[in-house]
Amino acid sequence: MEKNLNLNLKVWRQKNASDKGKFEEYKVNNISTDMSFLEMFDVLNDKLVTEDKDPIAFDHDCREGICGSCSMFINGQPHGPKQGVTTCQLHMRSFNDGDTIVVEPWRASPFPVIKDLVVDRSAFDRIISAGGFISVNTGNAQDANAIPIPKENADEAFAAAACIGCGACVAACKNASAMLFVSAKVSQFALLPQGQPERHQRVSEMVAQMDLEGFGACTNTGACSAECPKGISLTHIARMNRDYLAASLSSNEK
Amino acid sequence: MTSKLDSKIPEGNLEQKWTKYRSTVPLVNPANKRSLEIIIVGSGLAGASAAASLAELGYKVKVFCFQDSARRAHSIAAQGGINAAKNYQNDGDSTYRLFYDTIKGGDYRAREANVYRLAEVSANIIDQSVASGVPFAREYGGLLSNRSFGGTQVQRTFYAAGQTGQQLLLGAYSGLQRQVGTGNVKMYARHEMLEVVTIDGKCRGIIARDLTNGKLERHFGHAVLLCSGGYGNVFFLSTNAMGSNVTAAWKAHKKGAMFANPCFTQIHPTCIPVSGDHQSKLTLMSESLRNDGRIWVPAKKEDAQALREGRIMPNDIKEEDRDYYLERRYPAFGNLVPRDVASRAAKERCDAGYGVNKTGEAVFLDFAANTLRYGKIEANKKGIQNPSQEQIESLGKAVVKEKYGNLFDMYEQITGVNPYEQPMMIYPAVHYTMGGLWVDYNLMTNIPGLYALGEANFSDHGANRLGASALMQGLADGYFVIPYTIGAYLSKEIMTKAISTDHEAFVEAEKNVQDTINRLLSIKGSKTVDYYHKKLGLIIWNQCGMARNEAGLKQAISDVQALREEFWSNVKVPGDANSLNPELEKAGRVADFLELGELMCKDALERKESCGGHFREEYQTEEGEALRDDENYKYVAAWEYFAGNKWELHKEDLIYDNIKIAQRSYK
Known part of the structure; x- marks a missing residue:
């Protein structure tokens, strides 16, 4: 009551x-x-x-x-x-x-x-601009059902895409790391067939921008995920780390 | 039709108008595009998709939004879904059927040609969104899933749980940010457009205020696109975001752009009821819930009374003592009647004394029956023989959770009541505005070079919008209409060099803005901005809300005028103009709502018929259904502004060549 x-x-x-x-x-x-x-x-x-x-x-x-x-x-x-x-x-x-x-x-x-409780989070937008997209111009798309996507992949991509970009993960982290935010976007596209062509380039460029903005390193404390209002999972960070490693090892990508 | 309103609808058969026009509209060659500048105000579905698409074509684009990031535009909050005539369900859908449903749903007050084009491009939107990584809901076979929405009998709604707007906006936003990264789009977040600049009758730019430091900026553009959303916040309480406002559209209106059908506002039937005076906004519970929820009130007044006093719980009321009034009144569409019909029916029951919460303004939305149905299906799938009632309930709840989990959670956070156990309580609330800036087939207002897209224009939803059609229209306008139609104007502007912002028109426009800000800050009265906003909202809700009548509207007009006068002599705006000052931002927006409110009532008074969301009590059938007057009111009411809050009405006749207009029936 x-x-x-x-x-x-x-x-x-x-x-x-x-x-x-x-x-x-x-x-x-x-x-x-x-x-x-x-x-x-x-x-x-x-x-x-x-x-x-x-x-x-x-x-x-x-x-x-x-x-x-x-x-x-x-x-x-x-x-x-x-x-x-x-x-x-x-x-x-x-x-x-x-x-x-x-x-x-x-x-x-x-x-x-x-001012007061208002902060500038434009760094997040710049990270997205660095690679958080699929390069498809308007009008280029094929029929939406042309490529079936396993439901579990679609669901997992959706769970990652539920990130609202509020920055709580950064605020919660003792290192002010943005790994959860960045990995949610990397993971969403890594799980979808549409995201494959730019998969390695995307993760490399987003991580590079993240570092440039001055966000700290991830030390796996998990505070980000615990405080995330949308429950974004640490699994996405693991997936991003794998992709980042793969991208660094493949010779034709920078 | 008055000469000032040329809708520029192409000749030819309805089915061929768009295809033919698209293939003949003048083009701008790539080299010239690079020297043409386009300003876009607003970064929601319409603005973000237009910005991305136009930048991809090579235009130089500037995007302005008042939020701290383009991703926060209020399209993000759309829940239920987006319509498209894909016919993936093989249930008889087609472009024509989507067109027909939209015209009928809008109560025959929308333009045939615009709506047909919308239905035509709807399928492309789904393709485009999937290609850009939007994770729509899918079936186990990997193909896209659909659900039903109000006002239709096919399943054509694509969705991503209850967060479809979020997913579509993030898709468009990623396209926009990609163009920001390439330098084709320059983004101005935390900026608010406060004036339109016109030179020799053409729109040539805007004045914007950097909200972080208060600096006024002049921006030139060969064209300006207003994608600034609707004006539902005139009611103070609405499902709109706190910052949603009419200012961009209103400044354009005062510079000569006509404002069409302002009285067509949508009251959404399923929102969380008001809980107290502190309420700052209302929260929608998606229309998709009406797929699986049944709406009811007690059949006996004494039960309603007992519920209001907390003496009994909803589940104490026996099945035979419940009145599923939508199923009773509208057996063919049942709980899936359009929004205006469902809202009025809820108001009717509550006004008659059957409301179920302490204020008497709530009805139930009950998932119990469908939870059990899902539970039985799941038990079957899992091969459970003779499942117990508890097993069925728990299996059913899991299905409901997957479909609507985020909405149920949100309901519980706001009300403190668990909707898996108790039926939800809901009541209608302001949600969307069908009216907006008048535009022609090219989406251009009557000011050359000034366009309006998405909810900011009036063109596609007539007097009532169907669910899951706002997302469709925003993206249609931005992705698939404006990239073509803007060529009709810009192809003639290729010789226009960028105009210096030292031009006297810019200087004067900036001075106007500065004067208004100074005036607001110098009043130093005794009442806060919110005080006036709340008062205005109450006037409009009571007299120009779900039901309107002549006496009430006349009263409202004089009340709004008096309130406006008081505002300008007694509002208190703290702080200064040279720093982040949210109260000053609000004051400017409320000042505009105080003018718009009057025009809404004027328009409602003028339209002596009932249609869609506009219900005039004097014009109804014996059964209480809306009574349209096609003889006298089958037109778009476009209002022209004159100094001192005077308006002149222009009428654009609506011509129906392809649809036989009839009384709208969902029985």
Whole structure:
């Protein structure tokens, strides 16, 4: 049943990329357990605006857990305490009356803070541009049923493609590694016949871009997958490593 | 037809119009394409697919989106599927049938030629998507799987669990990013378009604001494509993303582009009901659930009362005491009637006192019967003799989980109720807008060089869109229509050199934008932007929502006018214009919604008939079905803007040469 909570918030405030930033404390009262975490922030921001204070900037859009915009690091966990959900789908019934909640932005040097809880994740787009696609121009396609794809491969490709690009994996990783994100895309295409022609080139170029962006190395702690709101599996990292090795060993690929 | 509206529909038989036109539309040679610049606003299905396709052809493309990445456009949230006339199921589907269903579903208020073209290219979209790695659902034989959607009797919907929009958008986005990588597309994320620039009557560019630092930028383009989505957020509560807005389309409208059928909005029947005043948005439960869910309310009012007070649980109500009202009223289509029909039927039951949650505004969507049916099939497949009820239930739940798992999880997260155990509670919510910028057959607005694609235009869905057709239209426009039709205009622009953004038209447009921003920041009133947005939403929902009438619409128009005036004198926008300022962004968008809201009511008032999503209480049959007036209203209402929120109506007659128009019946 619906209840009301009184909460203490410690929120990271940072004016811009060059500002040092600090925590500020806020009290919010009468928060319904039916609210989403972001709706609780709406209430707080409404109050701040009314009091002539600067509202807290945070990324959000669909509020259905699919666009990947929201990105809060809550009590030391990306997207908060609940498994398998994004911040927008985290509801206040996961908290108790009187709780102190600490909210920070994603912390990783390839994701510089723009303001408060908003970070720049354009590095992910650049990794996709480096090779996260199948080179097929519009109009070149053959009939969609011309190549049957075993259901288990299609399902596994879909599971990889469910990645929402939110960056929680990077935020969760002590090395700020982007391996889970990159491997999900590599794996999706590696499992499909359409992805075969560029398979080796793709993995080489995406990994090269990932390194260039300054993401750290993978040390197999598995925090990324544990915190991933879409449950992207570590298997994809294993598949990417195999493909990367194969690509490095084959002589005609760079 | 007024002279200002030339739909440019090609001559010839319906079946040959597009093929013939496509083969005769003027071409631009590859060398010239390299010097032609195209601006695309919005990176959803329409924008991303258009950007990728046009860049592949060699045009110089700039893409703008307000989100931090093109991949986050709201197409990503589409759940259920995408229609295509592939006839893979051998159940009698064809291009004509998809065309017919779409026209009928739209209640005979869409253009025949546009819709036929849409149906024709639908099959190519599936081919293109599969080729670009979209992992659609497949059968064990490795071929593509299909499901049913409302308003049709064939299975033509392709899907990827309940995340079809995500998969299709990521497919188009990867094509777009590939072109970004080659340098053919320059991407401007976290940018918002705030003005259209016209020179000598032609569209020549835009003014955009870099949302991270507030800088205004001038961008020249030989053509501008608005792929900026619909205006459902005028209602405040809708299934749209928080940032979805009408601003790009509205700025174009105020520069002279006509806005067509603004009152045609879609209220989706299966959304999670409102839970309280804090609600910031509503969440859709995909129409695909109506494949396997049965919609009901108690047949007895006292049971409904007991449910509302929490004295009984839904499963306590016996089968014979349940009213499966869609199956009762519409036996031929049952739970798969089109969205407008299903929404009105839910409202009718709830208004009559049969609603099942504490607000009285919810009905049940129940999977129990089909869970058992699936369980029995699975038991058979596995050769289990005399399975127990529990075995059947658990096998059935596994099937339901595979089909709709993500939706069931989402429902549980939002409501705290497990839908595998209890029926879902649902209620209609604003979902899609059929109206939009008026475009001709080339998808060009009445401003030369300015185009509108996807939900931003009005052309294909008439007065009601069928499920799984929005994705189809967005990708049709971007992949397969605009790459051809843009040649009709750009072939005449090859001699136009890039115009300097120091041109006075750019200077003036930028000044307008700056003035509006300054004005918003200088009001320093006492109420937040959301306060006005919520008020506006309530006015439009109550008077221009599922049911409308003359008195209510007149009241709404004056209420919106008064609210707009108050907004401009008492809104409080904090911060400054030179940094990331989400409140300022919202204020600009709400200012535009406050003008659009009035036009929607005006359009609804003018259209004295009921059709599709537009239900005027004065015009209904004895059984409460929509009563169209083809004699007087078989037209597209295109509104021209004049300074000071004045509008003039232009009518484009709709001509049906290939379909016999009839009362739409799903009985």
